[in-house]
Amino acid sequence: MSQSAEKVLDHSALFEEPEYKELFERKKGFEGGCGAAKVQEIADWTKSMEYRELNFKREALVVNPAKACQPLGAVLCASGFEGTLPYVHGSQGCVAYFRSHFNRHFKEPCSAVSDSMTEDAAVFGGLNNMVDGLANAHALYKPKMIAVSTTCMAEVIGDDLDAFVKTAKQKGSIPEDFRVPFAHTPSFVGSHVTGYDNMLKGFLTHFWDGKTRSEVTTPSININGGFDGYCVANNRELKRMMKEMGVAATIISDPSEVFDTPADGEFRMYSGGTTIEQMDAALNAKGTVFMQGISAAKSAEYVEKAGQKVVSLHSPVGVAGTDALLMAVAELTGQAIPASLEMERGRLVDAITDSQAYLHGKKFALFGDPDLLLGLTAFLLELGAEPVHIVCTNATKDWTAKITALLAASPFGKEGKVWPGKDLWHMRSLLATEPVDFLIGSSHGKYLERDIGTPLIRIGFPIFDRHHHHRFPIWGYQGGLNVLVKILDKIFDTLDAKTTDSASFDLVR
């Protein structure tokens, strides 16, 4: 017996003890496995070029994709409005999944409801669920708005949100003037970023349709962050930078408070977020900056039609990305970029100068959402690092064109290959047959690190197995510094681990 009260062993140590190793051996006798030699043979084969070719012939099977479904994005978008309850019309299990997905990433509560459609709704439609659901949600959670999106069940049976919400109001579920922005978010189209875009457009339409725009004379703009796992810190950083510039910026969908509430004895179901008044006023802003333009294509189009200038960026990480953001804001508003931000820029460049020798020529593989991949790739290129495999499961044609052009424009992008629509099982083959030094992606990349040995730098969504990363921005010059340090820490840790037994185990690096 290895367990003791003095030194309690949990799973990470207990099952390494001999009595459990013996148990595992005994169990194997009943498992009907194919033996260690065969497993090794197949394991080796899965890392071969022959396997890679077979793997890339896949047309139907998807293994370990780096994308989720639309309503997840809709829930994140809706969470960023003040007092707003995300409401998903359809099966209830989906909402349990969305909530737990965000819980695990942010280590924060996530409030959202479903109207729990079951077999009868599948036959007769989900109108009754909507009628009761809005009434119950309104009574219990006292929201200022309810933002409705859909699961694939509701989409397949063809429920009409516009008609349903109107009927529910007629039946007295909620007051006639109660705000219910909505969006259809079919899971079988696009990904979580598409759902975010649809819900955002739902909000914009709800607030702006039929209104006349009269542009303000003050330096006032809107910024939208898109589906961003770092929204807590990134939005705060954006607000800080805008303040430095003297720009009045409305963050359209700002979950930075609701996903970062204090532990002070009180649970805040709602906290912060874009207000109704801000949304009304946002129509008259000088323009809107979309921080993740590819993932906000429909919303951007709508804003442009509403008569505003639109700036579409691609998750700007690093020096040039932040330069572009600030210059765009300066152009929109006529405000100068202040010396304080120029100082921050200089500090980031200084940091890169200090560390560039460790970054130059290092080869990277990356996976994640389209805009984030553009931002990270641009940053790697300015560090003199070489992006080699870029896998984007939820790529669009626009993304493929943009990232191809980005790589082509840099001598460090020559080896870069772009893999739109591929998944992490494809990435496994790429890493096994054309090794790189480091992998950048979400926590799901840890299986690739285990299988192939490529060290994983966790940047993306979701981050489940490291705490509090979302509390530090990746945008702005400060954010660039954070990303730089994340990359460098992994580089140095890897170097130390590799040189433990050699003279190269240097104190000063």
Next chain:
Amino acid sequence: MSAVLDDKTRNRALINEVLEVYPEKAAKKRAKHLNVYEEGKPDCGVKSNIKSLPGVMTIRGCAYAGSKGVVWGPIKDMMHISHGPVGCGQYSWSTRRNYYNGTTGVDAFGAMQVTSDFQEKDIVFGGDKKLDKVIDEITQLFPLAKGISIQSECPIGLIGDDIEAVSKKKSKEVNLPMVPVRCEGFRGVSQSLGHHIANDAIRDWVFDKADYNAPFESTPYDVVLMADYNIGGDAWSSRILLEEMGLRVIGQGTGDATLKEIEMMPRAKLLLLHCYRSMNYIARHVEEKYGVPWFEYNLFGPTKIAESLRGIAAFFDDSIKEKAEQVIAKYTALSQAVIDKYKPRLAGKKVMLYVGGLRPRHVVGAYEDLGMEVCGTGYEFGHGDDYQRTTHYVKDGTLIYDDVSSFELEKFAEKIRPDLIGSGVKEKYIFQKMGIPFRQMHSWDYSGPYHGFDGFAIFARDMDMAINSPVWAMTKAPWKK
């Protein structure tokens, strides 16, 4: 006595208080799910396994979660296709901690998200052809997979796909067991129907296709340890006790199970059922068709472990009974040391539980072994028989809440101010912000195992960590006191 009366009065008042906030129709429905347990009653006096109210933040999941997430997903040498759009498989990818041994992606496929990733055209034209191709590609790329299950997501049942026909055809073509499971998320009211459907699929697509006349060398001590999902290694810290008491575990499931082990159920002399809720259906079937008895056991905390090991031994001869006593004796010193260390820090602490499966009752004994008291409990997806079984565990005056909503649970906790809440990840951060210590009792909060004597030590350590963390003293700023 008066303390119990006070609690009862308070709990009844609490129930009325939360019901007042609901619209009338909803309040009437919710009233049936909330009660104060009266000692001597045959059940907890609540309705269960009924639809959740629309728009009310239920903590429940769906049938797919019950089948893929609970019953089928942990079977490690099969590939489980999340058949439909990408989300369901993505959110349930590796989040339940069903531990297994094996080489992932080669001869074990647990920590993988395998999906047919439906696009609009699959919804419009049907997904059967795609499924056919998915299966071909699986067999090419994962030659050591011993079978394939098809876990239906919502659209499958709505667009009229015939996954059973595809399964039959492909099973012959590729010579592998195929298991179509109709666990579309809109079926039933919770995970629970998904368990049932998943059990039926074991009956129809595993047992009915296996050859039980084939020779098998059995012993009088053959058991199958089932309905343990090996969360954090629970099944392993259970199995070790069964083996020590002289039993031969010929199959384990579905945590760390192979398909071959699942096929063993009808071969056993006794089925040992841990999570009654999720696998009683197949246990009853095996009993009826193959004459194998089953026994619901509980390996949380030394009192219940001893009771369960004796209960299991009672099915066997004296040699097993003797060895069971030896096992209990062997671990007594460990359990006593754990109790001596932790009980002084935990005695008298009040616990509220809200979990799924068997835990709302099974863990009560483990808390009591540490001198703690469960003052409220409820099931996410329990049935009437669960609430009957709960009466053996809970005390007079315990607050009972079935399919509790986040709103109700928060209100209850605010007033009762328990010393610990045991529930899921969706609840964890809410209560921690309220300054109430919390442990996730689905995933063991990334710890475990909690089963068996080895697990009890970890359970005690973790409850102590949660309750006696210095962080709770910092919730209020000193100038606010």
